[in-house]
Amino acid sequence: MTTVYFIRHAQSDRFTQDDRTRPLTAEGLADTKKITEVLSDKGITHIISSPYKRTIQTVTDLSEKLGLSIETNEDLRERNAGKWHGENFKDFIKAQWEDFSYHILDGECLNEVQARNIKALQYYLDKYSGETIAVATHGTALSTIINNYYPGFNYDSFMRIIDYMPYIVKITFDKDNKAISLEEILIIEKEYK
Secondary structure, three states, X not given: OEEEEEEEOOOEOOOOOOOOOOOEOHXXXXXXXXHHHHHOOOOOOEEEEOOOHHHHXXXXXXXXXXXXXXXXXXXXXXXXXXXXXXXXXXXXXXXXXXXXXXXXXXXXXXXXXXXXXXXXXXXXXXXXOOXXXXXXXXXXXXXXXXXXXXXXXXXXXXXXXXXXEEEEEEEEEOOOOOEEEEEEEEEEEOOOO
C-alpha cells in the first residue's frame, strides 16, 4: 500500500494578487507547525508540492523537521481561473462543479485541473510505491483529486472545505493505485477571503 497525506495550504495573503507568489499570512505560517506536529511521526519519505509559494511554505517546517527536500511539480498547481477575479464566487464555483468543462476566458476547466493533477499523482504513486508521501496542494486541485477517486465529492463537498486551511486528508492506495480509504487528519478553519 501507498499512503498519501494531501495537505491543502495554510491561510494565504489574499492581498497578493499574483497566484504563484502569494505567501502565507502570519497566522498561516504559525499553523504550519501544527502540520508538522500531526505528520512528523507518520513515516513520510518524500514531500512533493505545487510550485506555488504558499504550498511550499506550508510544508517547509515539516521538511526541515524530517530532513527531506521538497520536490515541486508544475502539474500540481492550482486551477488557472483565467479572467475571473473573485466576483460571483459561488456562481462561478457551482458552474464549474456542475459542468467540469466550464471555464472562463483563458482559464482552466475542472477536467483540465483534474487530468494534470491525477497524471502527477499517478507518477508519484508509481515512483514511490509502498511508501508514505506528503503532497502540498490547493483547495480546487485537491478537490478534483478526491473527486477522481470518490465521485460523490461534489460542489457541496468543496464548499464544506472552503474554509479549511490547512486541511490534511490521508488516502491509502493499493498496489494497483486504487484508492481504498480516505480519512480527514487535520482541519483548521480559517475564513476564505
